[in-house]
Amino acid sequence: MTIPVWLSFRTSLVVVESLTFRSPEGGTGRDGRAAGWEYGPMIIDCHGHYTTAPPAHQQFRDAQLARLDDPSRPAPVPARISDDEIRETIENNQLKLARERGTDLTIFSPRASSMGHHLGDQASATEWARRCNDLIHRVTGLFPDAFAGVCQLPQVAGEPVDDCVKELERSVTELGFVGANLNPDPSGGHWTSPPLTDEYWFPLYAKMSELGVPAMIHVSTSCNPAAHTLGAHYLNADTTAFMQLVSGDLFTRFGDLKFVIPHGGGAVPYHWGRYHGLVTREKYRPIADNVMRNVFFDTCVYHQPGIDLLTSVIDPDNILFASEMLGAVRGNNPDGDFSWDDTKRYVDASALSDADRSKVYELNTRRVYPRLDARLKAAGK
Amino acid sequence: MTIPVWLSFRTSLVVVESLTFRSPEGGTGRDGRAAGWEYGPMIIDCHGHYTTAPPAHQQFRDAQLARLDDPSRPAPVPARISDDEIRETIENNQLKLARERGTDLTIFSPRASSMGHHLGDQASATEWARRCNDLIHRVTGLFPDAFAGVCQLPQVAGEPVDDCVKELERSVTELGFVGANLNPDPSGGHWTSPPLTDEYWFPLYAKMSELGVPAMIHVSTSCNPAAHTLGAHYLNADTTAFMQLVSGDLFTRFGDLKFVIPHGGGAVPYHWGRYHGLVTREKYRPIADNVMRNVFFDTCVYHQPGIDLLTSVIDPDNILFASEMLGAVRGNNPDGDFSWDDTKRYVDASALSDADRSKVYELNTRRVYPRLDARLKAAGK
Numbered sequence: 001m002t003i004p005v006w007l008s009f010r011t012s013l014v015v016v017e018s019l020t021f022r023s024p025e026g027g028t029g030r031d032g033r034a035a036g037w038e039y040g041p042m043i044i045d046c047h048g049h050y051t052t053a054p055p056a057h058q059q060f061r062d063a064q065l066a067r068l069d070d071p072s073r074p075a076p077v078p079a080r081i082s083d084d085e086i087r088e089t090i091e092n093n094q095l096k097l098a099r100e101r102g103t104d105l106t107i108f109s110p111r112a113s114s115m116g117h118h119l120g121d122q123a124s125a126t127e128w129a130r131r132c133n134d135l136i137h138r139v140t141g142l143f144p145d146a147f148a149g150v151c152q153l154p155q156v157a158g159e160p161v162d163d164c165v166k167e168l169e170r171s172v173t174e175l176g177f178v179g180a181n182l183n184p185d186p187s188g189g190h191w192t193s194p195p196l197t198d199e200y201w202f203p204l205y206a207k208m209s210e211l212g213v214p215a216m217i218h219v220s221t222s223c224n225p226a227a228h229t230l231g232a233h234y235l236n237a238d239t240t241a242f243m244q245l246v247s248g249d250l251f252t253r254f255g256d257l258k259f260v261i262p263h264g265g266g267a268v269p270y271h272w273g274r275y276h277g278l279v280t281r282e283k284y285r286p287i288a289d290n291v292m293r294n295v296f297f298d299t300c301v302y303h304q305p306g307i308d309l310l311t312s313v314i315d316p317d318n319i320l321f322a323s324e325m326l327g328a329v330r331g332n333n334p335d336g337d338f339s340w341d342d343t344k345r346y347v348d349a350s351a352l353s354d355a356d357r358s359k360v361y362e363l364n365t366r367r368v369y370p371r372l373d374a375r376l377k378a379a380g381k
Numbered sequence: 382m383t384i385p386v387w388l389s390f391r392t393s394l395v396v397v398e399s400l401t402f403r404s405p406e407g408g409t410g411r412d413g414r415a416a417g418w419e420y421g422p423m424i425i426d427c428h429g430h431y432t433t434a435p436p437a438h439q440q441f442r443d444a445q446l447a448r449l450d451d452p453s454r455p456a457p458v459p460a461r462i463s464d465d466e467i468r469e470t471i472e473n474n475q476l477k478l479a480r481e482r483g484t485d486l487t488i489f490s491p492r493a494s495s496m497g498h499h500l501g502d503q504a505s506a507t508e509w510a511r512r513c514n515d516l517i518h519r520v521t522g523l524f525p526d527a528f529a530g531v532c533q534l535p536q537v538a539g540e541p542v543d544d545c546v547k548e549l550e551r552s553v554t555e556l557g558f559v560g561a562n563l564n565p566d567p568s569g570g571h572w573t574s575p576p577l578t579d580e581y582w583f584p585l586y587a588k589m590s591e592l593g594v595p596a597m598i599h600v601s602t603s604c605n606p607a608a609h610t611l612g613a614h615y616l617n618a619d620t621t622a623f624m625q626l627v628s629g630d631l632f633t634r635f636g637d638l639k640f641v642i643p644h645g646g647g648a649v650p651y652h653w654g655r656y657h658g659l660v661t662r663e664k665y666r667p668i669a670d671n672v673m674r675n676v677f678f679d680t681c682v683y684h685q686p687g688i689d690l691l692t693s694v695i696d697p698d699n700i701l702f703a704s705e706m707l708g709a710v711r712g713n714n715p716d717g718d719f720s721w722d723d724t725k726r727y728v729d730a731s732a733l734s735d736a737d738r739s740k741v742y743e744l745n746t747r748r749v750y751p752r753l754d755a756r757l758k759a760a761g762k
Contacts, residue, residue, distance in 0.1 A: 191571065226625065274644075277714070329658030329661075
């Protein structure tokens with residue numbers, strides 16, 4: 001067990017014979033079984049984005065897209081970003097908040113809104129995905145205990161997923177990533193791609209199954225003026241993807257495939273009765289058997305009543321802790337003295353049992369991301 | 382006061398000096414202040430559809446669309462539907478359930494999924510809307526105490542709303558309707574129309590304001606294979622429309638305009654914290670001032686936890702009782718002995734105070750639909 005490294009990050013706990021003790025107040029003492037300490041799970045946030053990447057990264061992208069519009073422009077120069085720049089953008093943002101809130105490890109991916117699958121062509125999408133994933137790899141290299149990588153796929157609406165399969169394999173086998181973000185609408189708000197149950201996606205699912213990695217279903221920016229990216233398109237995609245899975249039988253074919261639907265599952269838990277009623281009416285297979293062995297919702301719901309609904313309606317085995325941090329909603333709730341996206345606060349205050357809370361914080365995520373679990377086990381965690 | 386007619390429908394209550402007494406168990410006795418009776422509001426369901434129209438109605442539509450594909454076909458003959466057929470389809474379905482559940486009046490509109498704004502041209506859309514609205518008018522004529530009409534608009538994506546303005550005026554002034562259904566995406570799932578805050582829609586809003594009628598924001602069938610009509614498109618439209626309004630300032634211009642967002646507001650109440658966080662981040666005007674003076678959510682959420690969330694998060698002044706009956710979800714919950722869409726059961730069991738429950742069941746709806754209120758008042762209700 002590499003306890004010293006581990007403890008340097010997990011400032012508020014000690015590991016004793018593989019049991020973890022934590023101060024419920026998040027205190028910084030390390031004196032083990034002192035009063036006020038109790039058993040607690042590792043806290044894994046399954047949904048973080050590198051939204052604070054150094055500006056040179058986006059500048060490369062801008063130059064790349066400008067050249068697609070005007071081929072007479074020079075080829076864009078790859079961004080030069082130092083390790084110190086990466087450290088600074090992480091330590092002062094995601095890692096600072098993670099430490100304050102008690103998150104131990106974040107599953108980290110490129111900025112979702114910048115994936116921009118509706119822009120450019122296959123070659124530019126592939127190059128951009130590689131650069132984004134390489135940047136995430138540098139983060140996970142600099143902070144190996146605090147972050148695990150999830151890759152952006154070079155999707156282009158209407159194009160086959162061949163390059164996605166290659167980039168997924170490279171990200172997992174060469175960069176050590178533990179999952180992917182899969183965009184169900186690479187058109188950016190016009191929904192021109194077939195449902196996730198369509199064979200169009202199957203080569204990607206086959207590779208995911210082979211590699212043992214899940215995908216988070218996550219769209220990028222909406223280029224449709226009707227659908228606000230953060231306030232409509234993201235949530236609609238979650239809802240849409242879930243219903244595609246409910247009305248299909250994808251997991252009969254890909255039994256080991258696992259999807260995480262972010263943002264608390266979009267509208268789904270709030271309308272849980274509607275989905276069950278539709279299943280009855282349409283004679284679909286029961287959701288529990290047909291979908292919920294393979295599909296998980298994260299906890300990116302930014303108020304207590306929402307988390308209470310999620311945790312009371314959805315089986316705790318299907319909920320993964322996440323904050324989307326730094327994501328759609330930043331800054332403090334003016335009615336309280338805490339950040340909207342401090343979802344740990346809501347999960348802690350929910351009516352989950354300690355056993356179920358451990359599933360949400362740690363155990364489910366280790367089950368859904370087996371490559372992360374293997375790495376943690378290898379490190380004695 | 383036309384008490385006899387009124388009592389013939391409201392079987393479980395009596396009207397005494399304009400106070401209403403109701404059995405909490407929904408008993409059928411009419412002996413007034415007997416034990417077990419208590420004061421209760423009128424129950425108005427603001428969201429019902431004529432999903433059980435006689436088949437000849439849809440056959441006309443099918444013939445109309447077939448002729449658009451093949452102009453050599455004969456002009457479709459208007460459906461011949463007898464009063465008895467209408468009575469039978471209403472009394473054995475919507476009215477039967479309304480009586481069983483204790484609903485007094487339903488705000489009733491043509492089948493939403495059959496509006497089909499993505500099919501045909503302006504002329505066919507206009508004719509179809511007129512026939513649908515005329516059929517609703519026959520229902521309200523046969524059952525004047527049980528139904529109030531809401532019209533379908535002859536929307537066509539990309540076409541101006543001129544015909545919609547005309548049909549709205551006809552429906553309100555000639556047919557006595559009290560509102561309209563407004564489709565924010567007449568393309569049927571590709572979202573090609575501008576946001577509801579765009580001036581494209583303003584002629585319709587001007588007419589709505591002039592007539593004093595609200596609109597329910599309600600899409601029709603999805604022709605997009607990615608988006609299931611009932612399990613994704615409907616909810617996405619609710620979410621999308623709300624965010625359009627949050628990010629705009631439509632009600633600064635149209636201060637009296639009122640929208641009802643159905644299906645419990647889509648994903649919105651579940652993500653109430655997200656919306657408030659987005660407003661803070663994007664420096665939009667506060668939702669309470671900018672939107673919630675003019676926007677209302679219905680109670681078409683088909684399980685108790687969903688209604689509990691809705692009624693705890695959204696101001697009771699902004700919630701209107703509705704069942705969508707007979708709508709997306711029919712049949713009984715196999716885990717209980719009641720219909721999924723018996724939303725009165727959930728509203729009754731929610732933590733709303735009696736005063737707030739009266740708002741949800743009656744008072745808010747009379748405020749949002751002033752033409753209905755005027756009619757009820759004229760009838761002494």
